[in-house]
Amino acid sequence: MLVKLCTRPAVRRCAGTSALALALLGAGLPAASGDQPEPDLSRFYRQKVTWAACTGPDMPKDLQCGKVTVPLDYAEPREGTLDVALARYRATGRPQGSVVLNFGGPGGAGVPELATSGNEFMDLTKGYDVVTFDPRGVGRSSPVSCGEGSDEIAALADEDADISRPQALFKQLRHAADECARNSGPVLPHIGTVNASRDLDVIRQALGDDRLNYLGFSYGTRLGAVYAAQFPGKVGRLVLDGVDTLAEPLSEQGMAGAQGQQTALDDFLDWCTTDLGCPFGQDRRAAGDEVLRLVRSLDENPVPTDFGGSFSGQDLVGAIGQALYSRQLWPSLERALASLIEDGDTRRVLAFSTGGIGLPRGDGGLIDAEDVPADNLPAALMAINCADDPDRPAAARLTKDLKELRAAYEQASPVFGRYRLTQLLMCYGRPKGTDFIREEVRNVHSAKMLLVGTRGDPATPYRWTVETARRLGPSAVVLDNKGEGHTGYSSSKCVHRKVDDFLLYGSLPPSGSSCPADAAGDDGTSDTTG
Numbered sequence: 143m144l145v146k147l148c149t150r151p152a153v154r155r156c157a158g159t160s161a162l163a164l165a166l167l168g169a170g171l172p173a174a175s176g177d178q179p180e181p182d183l184s185r186f187y188r189q190k191v192t193w194a195a196c197t198g199p200d201m202p203k204d205l206q207c208g209k210v211t212v213p214l215d216y217a218e219p220r221e222g223t224l225d226v227a228l229a230r231y232r233a234t235g236r237p238q239g240s241v242v243l244n245f246g247g248p249g250g251a252g253v254p255e256l257a258t259s260g261n262e263f264m265d266l267t268k269g270y271d272v273v274t275f276d277p278r279g280v281g282r283s284s285p286v287s288c289g290e291g292s293d294e295i296a297a298l299a300d301e302d303a304d305i306s307r308p309q310a311l312f313k314q315l316r317h318a319a320d321e322c323a324r325n326s327g328p329v330l331p332h333i334g335t336v337n338a339s340r341d342l343d344v345i346r347q348a349l350g351d352d353r354l355n356y357l358g359f360s361y362g363t364r365l366g367a368v369y370a371a372q373f374p375g376k377v378g379r380l381v382l383d384g385v386d387t388l389a390e391p392l393s394e395q396g397m398a399g400a401q402g403q404q405t406a407l408d409d410f411l412d413w414c415t416t417d418l419g420c421p422f423g424q425d426r427r428a429a430g431d432e433v434l435r436l437v438r439s440l441d442e443n444p445v446p447t448d449f450g451g452s453f454s455g456q457d458l459v460g461a462i463g464q465a466l467y468s469r470q471l472w473p474s475l476e477r478a479l480a481s482l483i484e485d486g487d488t489r490r491v492l493a494f495s496t497g498g499i500g501l502p503r504g505d506g507g508l509i510d511a512e513d514v515p516a517d518n519l520p521a522a523l524m525a526i527n528c529a530d531d532p533d534r535p536a537a538a539r540l541t542k543d544l545k546e547l548r549a550a551y552e553q554a555s556p557v558f559g560r561y562r563l564t565q566l567l568m569c570y571g572r573p574k575g576t577d578f579i580r581e582e583v584r585n586v587h588s589a590k591m592l593l594v595g596t597r598g599d600p601a602t603p604y605r606w607t608v609e610t611a612r613r614l615g616p617s618a619v620v621l622d623n624k625g626e627g628h629t630g631y632s633s634s635k636c637v638h639r640k641v642d643d644f645l646l647y648g649s650l651p652p653s654g655s656s657c658p659a660d661a662a663g664d665d666g667t668s669d670t671t672g
Contacts, residue, residue, distance in 0.1 A: 251281030
């Protein structure tokens, strides 16, 4: 569900979508079964990747880029294709194949993320080419967008939105979904984790690996679990860090997310109000009220941005939510909020949720990085989440439950509740998502998988690690990280070491073993530079 965040300001990974963007969905389904013949996919599995230096001003010189071609629809592989963007750092030691990374989201583009945070994974180049990709519908891989429909839906998160007229609300949702479909092109009905997993297997084969070695963060754990269920015999060394739920409906996920983010915000304010530079002052009790007052003020009177649009309170909520997943981002968040409050400068806050500019192309080929739609990340997040969720309450049920839902979400978090409820509503009127994940991803008979759960994770609760391990069965080995923050690989030296030992050498810790929280100061919150 939620994403593993890096420590740089321009975060491309997020736990929740902006209220300014949503997406239609498609229920990507596994290959035909029963008496139906399997489609011929041999031409896709005969590919080899052609690598070349990545182009662009922000690309490291040693980062190589390539692509694979996959069917738009695995059930009808002759009906169209799309290209999936890849990037890699070459192995520096004796190569033993590739390890594929997914940074989360859903909707996070892997290629720019590896370009900017590759240093975190250089230890893995001792034995692997370190590879990542932009999943279908994301980044340069036929990105989805909602275009102008995103502006229309922004009002749904407004505190004054009239929920006493639900039919008008549902009409808005259907119209916004139509805009998403119009702006996204043919990939939209075929987006989702089930098809992304099949793309991942094509990538594995194109890399020349008999088995998939994989490190997935947050939503990337959902993708990894689905892959293990679809291709159990192809699982190599697979690590899931910040484990997503495979069973809870979006309504419960949203509630858990709101609660977790509120807890993280409270922790941030505890820290911020001890600093003279905190834009909310040094009175801890008043600081919480000031945050809520700022959000409501921006919802009532959005401020202009340098990019020609406006910045609302719900945009601020989304940006804050991203920054809260790592304590290392807190100093940057403090400075960004100070710039916003004192100078009306949105640039630093926007840096937490930027995703590019431009309009998508629908021919299935890779698009230029500068042409990725500005709303691609949140549009893809909602498209994929809806495609993965089979629940579609009817209008009558939503009408009955809407007031109660809003009250429950706002009780979970006065800051993030409305934002999270908006995400839940975005699936209304779309086709039901696949039930494959909820029903079929269980009792996986594959090689051992390492699942890392962090006790103080604000995005993916530790209980999801335990529940997912139970669903996956004896193949799942749990590492209990006693620290805080979203995911453990980048925030815990112990987790980092144990994950590397497993991926590089096959050394798996005993299930139930733990890593202590790092000592104070190791998380970077004392840093005030930059």
